[in-house]
Amino acid sequence: MTIHPEIAKILATLPAPDGSPLNPEAMRAGEAAHVPPLEDRLPLHAVEDATAVTPTGEVPVRIYTPAQADSYRLLVYFHGGAFFLGSLDTHDHVARALAxxxxxxxxxxxxxxxPESVFPAGLDDCYGVVRWAAEQGSSLGWNGKNLAIAGDSSGGNFAAVVAGKAHDDGFDRITHQVLFYPSVDLDFDGDRYPSLRENAEGYGLETAGLAPFNAFYINSGADPANPLVSPIKRQDLTGLPAALVITAEHDPLRDEGELYGRRLEEAGVEATVSRYDGANHGFVQNFSWIPEFYRAFEETAEFLNAGTASAGSTAQ
Structure with a gap:
């Protein structure tokens, strides 16, 4: 189907790429300027900033408690942003909706x-926080059940890689992985996937922009041939956590995400691939105010809570 009309309206207002060099500081400032004030955000029982102490250093985290309860299942979330953009604030609404x-x-x-931190700094932080969450389970109110991980775009890359690292290390506490339109193949040859050609221009994220946007990460030492950088290069996917892979119809990265989901299933992993028609890359972050795209959070809840009682997620 065609792009959703509400998305089309916004895409029509975006300036065409002019080929000028990307400026991380300016782009981060631009993102920060669009973060809504606290009073306009989805209310939850509690939201607090904390610090996770990991083997590679202290990592700032933000903890979202959806409602008062005796104990909780846990979900560790990695924001997107081509490895050089995004923050706790730019994706605060995503974390709130997930909770x-x-x-x-x-x-x-x-x-x-x-580019300030070289590979694998960000990846180490993500993996370290997952291990920290398991170790600090009692203080976090963890009920010992779900320890899920999730990420969008480059955060989906980190989630997929963390799942593999944990398996290789014998850390078997991760129960689920949720990958929102993940970037799982950083080899951006336009002939690799049909979606790179079908959705090359006009949908926000453009195929020609993939290499320059990810260059900060790749130039920091992240080799696209390395499965720790491109998780689709991992040969053995057996034993990984159950996966939900959510893709967007009008996304250059659509086909690599769907292929990764199929490969997981072929390896015996419980895997679901769910494509959102009319959506573009980034829709979970940018367009979840559209009811049919907010559905991605509800689908995530169904996946994580399958076979359990109601999640009891009423916000206060």
Whole structure:
């Protein structure tokens, strides 16, 4: 189907790329300027900033408690932003919606960004926080059940890689992985996937922009041939946590995400691939105010809470 009309309206207002060099500081400032004030955000029982102490250093986190309860399932969330953009604030509304709909206590990670921090700094932060969450389970009110991980775009990349690292290390506490339109193949050859051609221009994220946007990460030492950088390169996917892969119809990255989901399923992993028609890359962050796209949070809740009682996620 065609792009959703509300998305089309906004895309029509965006300036065409002019080929000028990307300026991380200016782009981050631009993002920060659009963060809504606290009083306009989805209310939850509690939201607090904390610090996770990991083997590679202290990592700032933000913890979202959806409602008062004796204990919680946990979800560790990694924001997107091509490895050099995004923050706890730019994706605060995503973490809040995840907490509300899933009933999980959500831990959002402020990992180190490229180009200031070189590979694998951000990845180490994400993995370290997952291990920290398991170790600090009692203080977090963890009920010992779900320890899920989730991420959008480059955060989906980190989630997929963290799932693999944990398996290789014998850390078997991760129960679920949720990948929102993940960037799982940083080899941006336009002939690799049909969606790179079909959705090359006009949908926000453009195929020609993939290499320059990800160059800060790749130039920091992240080799696209390395499965720790491009998780689709991982040969053995057996034993990984159950996966929900959500993709967007009008996204250059659509086909690599869907291929990764199929490969997980072929490896015996419980995997669901769910494509959102009419959507573009970034829709969970940018367009979840559209009811049919907010559905992604509800689908995530169904996936994480399958076979359990109601999540009890009423916000206060």
């Amino acid at each position: 509300k709909e899933t009933g999980h206590k959500v831990i959002s990670v402020r990992y180190r960004l490229a």
